[in-house]
Amino acid sequence: xxxxxxxxxxxxxxxxxxxxxxxxxxxxxxxxxxxxxxxxxxxxxxxxxxxxxxxxxxxxxxxxxxxxxxxxxxxxxxxxxxxxxxxxxxxxxxxxxxxxxxxxxxxxxxxxxxxxxxxxxxxxxxxxxxxxxxxxxxxxxxxxxxxxxxxxxxxxxxxxxxxxxxxxxxxxxxxxxxxxxxxxxxxxxxxxxxxxxxxxxxxxxxxxxxxxxxxxxxxxxxxxxxxxxxxxxxxxxxxxxxxxxxxxxxxxxxxxxxxxxxxxxxxxxxxxxxxxxxxxxxxxxxxxxxxxxxxxxxxxxxxxxxxxxxxxxxxxxxxxxxxxxxxxxxxxxxxxxxxxxxxxxxxxxxxxxxxxxxxxxxxxxxxxxxxxxxxxxxxxxxxxxxxxxxxxxxxxxxxxxxxxxxxxxxxxxxxxxxxxxxxxxxxxxxxxxxxxxxxxxxxxxxxxxxxxxxxxxxxxxxxxxxxxxxxxxxxxxxxxxxxxxxxxxxxxxxxxxxxxxxxxxxxxxxxxxxxxxxxxxxxxxxxxxxxxxxxxxxxxxxxxxxxxxxxxxxxxxxxxxxxxxxxxxxxxxxxxxxxxxxxxxxxxxxxxxxxxxxxxxxxxxxxxxxxxxxxxxxxxxxxxxxxxxxxxxxxxxxxxxxxxx
Numbered sequence: 257x258x259x260x261x262x263x264x265x266x267x268x269x270x271x272x273x274x275x276x277x278x279x280x281x282x283x284x285x286x287x288x289x290x291x292x293x294x295x296x297x298x299x300x301x302x303x304x305x306x307x308x309x310x311x312x313x314x315x316x317x318x319x320x321x322x323x324x325x326x327x328x329x330x331x332x333x334x335x336x337x338x339x340x341x342x343x344x345x346x347x348x349x350x351x352x353x354x355x356x357x358x359x360x361x362x363x364x365x366x367x368x369x370x371x372x373x374x375x376x377x378x379x380x381x382x383x384x385x386x387x388x389x390x391x392x393x394x395x396x397x398x399x400x401x402x403x404x405x406x407x408x409x410x411x412x413x414x415x416x417x418x419x420x421x422x423x424x425x426x427x428x429x430x431x432x433x434x435x436x437x438x439x440x441x442x443x444x445x446x447x448x449x450x451x452x453x454x455x456x457x458x459x460x461x462x463x464x465x466x467x468x469x470x471x472x473x474x475x476x477x478x479x480x481x482x483x484x485x486x487x488x489x490x491x492x493x494x495x496x497x498x499x500x501x502x503x504x505x506x507x508x509x510x511x512x513x514x515x516x517x518x519x520x521x522x523x524x525x526x527x528x529x530x531x532x533x534x535x536x537x538x539x540x541x542x543x544x545x546x547x548x549x550x551x552x553x554x555x556x557x558x559x560x561x562x563x564x565x566x567x568x569x570x571x572x573x574x575x576x577x578x579x580x581x582x583x584x585x586x587x588x589x590x591x592x593x594x595x596x597x598x599x600x601x602x603x604x605x606x607x608x609x610x611x612x613x614x615x616x617x618x619x620x621x622x623x624x625x626x627x628x629x630x631x632x633x634x635x636x637x638x639x640x641x642x643x644x645x646x647x648x649x650x651x652x653x654x655x656x657x658x659x660x661x662x663x664x665x666x667x668x669x670x671x672x673x674x675x676x677x678x679x680x681x682x683x684x685x686x687x688x689x690x691x692x693x694x695x696x697x698x699x700x701x702x703x704x705x706x707x708x709x710x711x712x713x714x715x716x717x718x719x720x721x722x723x724x725x726x727x728x729x730x731x732x733x734x735x736x737x738x739x740x741x742x743x744x745x746x747x748x749x750x751x752x753x754x755x756x757x758x759x760x761x762x763x764x765x766x767x768x769x770x771x772x773x774x775x776x777x778x779x780x781x782x783x784x785x786x787x788x789x790x791x792x793x794x795x796x797x798x799x800x801x802x803x804x805x806x807x808x809x810x811x812x813x814x815x816x817x818x819x820x821x822x823x824x825x826x827x828x829x830x831x832x833x834x835x836x837x838x839x840x841x842x843x844x845x846x847x848x849x850x851x852x853x854x855x856x857x858x859x860x861x862x863x864x865x866x867x868x869x870x871x872x873x874x875x876x877x878x879x880x881x882x883x884x885x886x887x888x889x890x891x892x893x894x895x896x897x898x899x900x901x
Contacts, residue, residue: 654760
């Protein structure tokens with residue numbers, strides 16, 4: 257952006273504000289307007305604002321299409337064509353079977369004379385607005401004979417705040433606020449709300465450091481927050497900070513948030529914008545003093561002028577993040593480009609005449625190499641005398657966890673054995689190359705984990721070569737346990753289902769001390785041993801855990817607390833940690849409850865436990881003296897047990 261601005265001018269890097277007045281001038285009663293939807297941008301608010309400006313608020317009918325809504329939409333259109341009202345059909349992509357009817361309606365609108373010779377009368381003020389996500393079944397004739405428009409979410413804090421300030425007069429007056437607090441406080445807090453809205457939207461580009469799940473916050477969220485803010489300021493003599501915080505972070509924006517750790521994040525972000533410190537003169541939203549809160553005595557144009565002067569490129573520090581967060585963004589973009597290039601490259605089975613190996617030879621050689629390296633399945637016959645231990649009348653819970661892990665890993669081993677043999681036969685032409693084997697062939701050629709393997713395996717983002725090495729190491733870890741009994745320390749990343757192992761540790765503690773298992777919580781003690789080989793004895797209670805990495809921060813082993821990452825260092829191996837069950841343990845408020853995930857993506861499906869399938873548990877880690885845990889929440893600090901390389 258800076259290069260383009262320097263060479264061509266600032267206007268080539270700025271997003272002009274969206275105004276529907278110019279779009280309305282191009283439409284007529286026979287020409288519908290189609291809004292192509294994109295994530296993070298909703299044109300509904302723009303249409304409502306235009307209707308309000310043109311005194312059509314009471315004459316705008318909207319309906320979200322879906323099952324059974326087609327007849328209602330047809331009736332709305334027929335009535336509006338006579339009365340001159342506006343109709344807005346939202347989410348047309350959800351009514352695939354009704355698209356043929358929509359095409360007929362739009363074709364009939366364009367006809368000037370009906371088949372019986374009568375004129376096709378339509379009120380001149382009638383307008384039809386359609387919204388739809390990109391879909392290949394949307395009628396092409398409707399697209400050809402309509403005014404098409406897409407509203408993309410602005411990129412960057414500057415463009416985002418400017419767009420919200422441009423739309424704000426359509427929602428409420430910026431220069432009017434009754435009550436004891438006055439209009440200047442309203443202006444400052446309204447601007448703070450706009451900044452917060454931009455902040456939660458722009459955190460998405462930082463991937464899992466920003467949000468575990470990318471949410472589609474849009475204009476309706478910030479509109480509701482500003483209207484609530486004005487209502488509270490007019491009705492209450494004192495600013496109700498707690499109510500503002502709850503209504504915006506929990507009810508408003510929080511209504512879209514489904515991950516409980518993202519809820520913690522959005523509440524922490526809002527505390528920067530809804531607090532008494534915001535009303536201080538010269539308040540800054542960042543540590544470098546670039547993003548300030550303008551004085552409330554200025555007009556809306558003064559606020560816009562200030563925003564125009566903000567940097568085009570947002571530094572990670574304004575989001576409360578470490579500069580290394582930029583590396584995460586650029587790495588994700590690079591991987592996306594490389595994945596796209598691999599997906600569209602031609603599959604040349606002839607070798608191209610260059611004397612190199614053909615694709616068939618490459619895949620065959622790879623399949624043979626993996627099959628030769630891969631360990632056999634884990635069997636009960638090879639178990640040593642300490643593998644499956646009885647504690648009284650019950651089997652040791654960790655022995656049960658080992659049995660479950662054996663079943664899971666054996667399923668993966670057998671799948672690989674079968675498909676590696678089948679794909680070699682298919683390449684030789686001895687069996688049919690099925691769709692599953694064809695996808696496996698392409699993935700192996702691109703050094704990617706085939707989908708038929710990933711579907712039965714553990715979550716992983718590693719390329720194929722690293723994945724095979726990791727899989728072999730996991731099976732060998734289980735085999736050593738099977739032969740020699742419980743290890744002194746456990747590799748958390750080596751478990752297919754680490755939650756089952758953690759439950760086994762809790763059950764052993766519960767039976768040993770006769771404590772109800774539902775009262776047990778996890779306590780943690782970080783050692784100064786950076787490698788698990790230094791641990792020679794099992795702890796009296798709990799287990800030693802190794803193989804956890806800090807993501808987004810580092811760790812001071814000597815002092816035992818979290819520190820900021822070194823430049824260009826995104827991950828840091830944690831020392832060996834003692835996981836200890838404790839009855840009714842309550843984490844200290846000054847410590848940071850660090851979420852631990854199976855992969856760096858942090859995103860998973862919602863399981864029956866109400867947690868993400870990628871989430872393991874929160875590890876309680878100490879913060880440096882005088883440092884709030886909120887700092888690490890804003891930085892998106894977490895632990896992962898499997899890296900991507």
